[in-house]
Amino acid sequence: MFDVGLTELMVIGIVALIVIGPERLPRVARTVGTLMGRAQRYFADVKSEVNRELQLEELRRMQEEMAAQVQQAGTQLQQVESDTVGQINQLEKNLQESLSSPASQGVEADPARKS
Numbered sequence: 517m518f519d520v521g522l523t524e525l526m527v528i529g530i531v532a533l534i535v536i537g538p539e540r541l542p543r544v545a546r547t548v549g550t551l552m553g554r555a556q557r558y559f560a561d562v563k564s565e566v567n568r569e570l571q572l573e574e575l576r577r578m579q580e581e582m583a584a585q586v587q588q589a590g591t592q593l594q595q596v597e598s599d600t601v602g603q604i605n606q607l608e609k610n611l612q613e614s615l616s617s618p619a620s621q622g623v624e625a626d627p628a629r630k631s
Contacts (some may be wrong), residue, residue: 520528536544 532544533541
């Protein structure tokens with residue numbers, strides 16, 4: 517976290533010993549250590565929270581893509597259904613016409629034969 521080498525730590529320790537004094541130095545060192553631990557945990561929590569948010573954002577993006585693909589597939593399916601129904605209706609109409617045409621021709625042909 518902090519780029520502090522051994523010599524810097526020794527200088528900080530000597531200055532702290534001079535400024536704080538030998539009686540209070542252990543208590544201050546414990547307090548500083550506790551605060552540093554809290555700060556490290558806080559930074560780790562923030563980092564993990566940011567990572568979670570990034571993963572959630574990626575999942576949301578994937579969900580939106582999948583929803584768009586499903587909607588597109590649904591639209592295509594409706595188009596296929598519409599085309600199929602149209603073709604079936606056209607075939608039914610053609611079949612009705614072909615069934616009614618020979619019958620009407622046959623009816624017209626019969627009176628002509630009798631005459």
